[in-house]
Amino acid sequence: MKHQIAQINIARMIGVNIDDPIMQEFVDNLDSVNELAESSPGFIWRIKDDSNNASSFNPYDDEQIIINISVWEDIESLEQFTYKTFHTDFLRRRREWFQKFGKASFAMWWIKEGHFPTVEEAVEKLAYFQLYGPSVSVFDFKERFSAPG
Numbered sequence: 001m002k003h004q005i006a007q008i009n010i011a012r013m014i015g016v017n018i019d020d021p022i023m024q025e026f027v028d029n030l031d032s033v034n035e036l037a038e039s040s041p042g043f044i045w046r047i048k049d050d051s052n053n054a055s056s057f058n059p060y061d062d063e064q065i066i067i068n069i070s071v072w073e074d075i076e077s078l079e080q081f082t083y084k085t086f087h088t089d090f091l092r093r094r095r096e097w098f099q100k101f102g103k104a105s106f107a108m109w110w111i112k113e114g115h116f117p118t119v120e121e122a123v124e125k126l127a128y129f130q131l132y133g134p135s136v137s138v139f140d141f142k143e144r145f146s147a148p149g
Contacts, residue, residue, distance in 0.1 A: 001113065001149070003147040005147075006108060006109055006110075007078060007107065007108040008107055008122035008125060009067070010065055010066065012065050012099045013065070013098055014097055017064065023097055026096075030055070034048075036081070040077065040080070043073075045071040046070040047068070069119065069122045104130045109139070
């Protein structure tokens with residue numbers, strides 16, 4: 001059975017919610033960044049709502065937290081998109097829109113090909129990572145684990 005990499009990342013906005021004027025430039029670029037992800041080599045899937053983004057999902061019952069969940073063919077594809085595309089510009093500027101989170105805000109894990117994680121599954125993986133750190137079941141770019149098998 002082939003495996004793919006799933007990831008969750010979350011951020012706490014400086015604005016009171018996604019409609020806060022301080023978030024405008026970030027919001028104005030969401031579609032471009034999402035299109036870039038979807039056209040990137042190795043991209044498979046991302047969670048999205050009817051507005052084509054994930055800003056309406058609120059698993060933490062906190063309007064200041066936004067989430068992103070996606071699936072990629074492998075870690076290298078995700079890493080290429082994250083750190084070597086237009087997306088990197090937004091990572092560098094994240095302090096303009098987001099507060100320091102205080103705990104891990106990113107985690108990835110291997111899933112069987114064809115599986116798409118639910119919001120609940122992804123939140124559980126991140127919570128496990130925040131409590132216990134990297135392991136074969138959930139990890140980050142700094143300490144990676146190979147796909148099962």
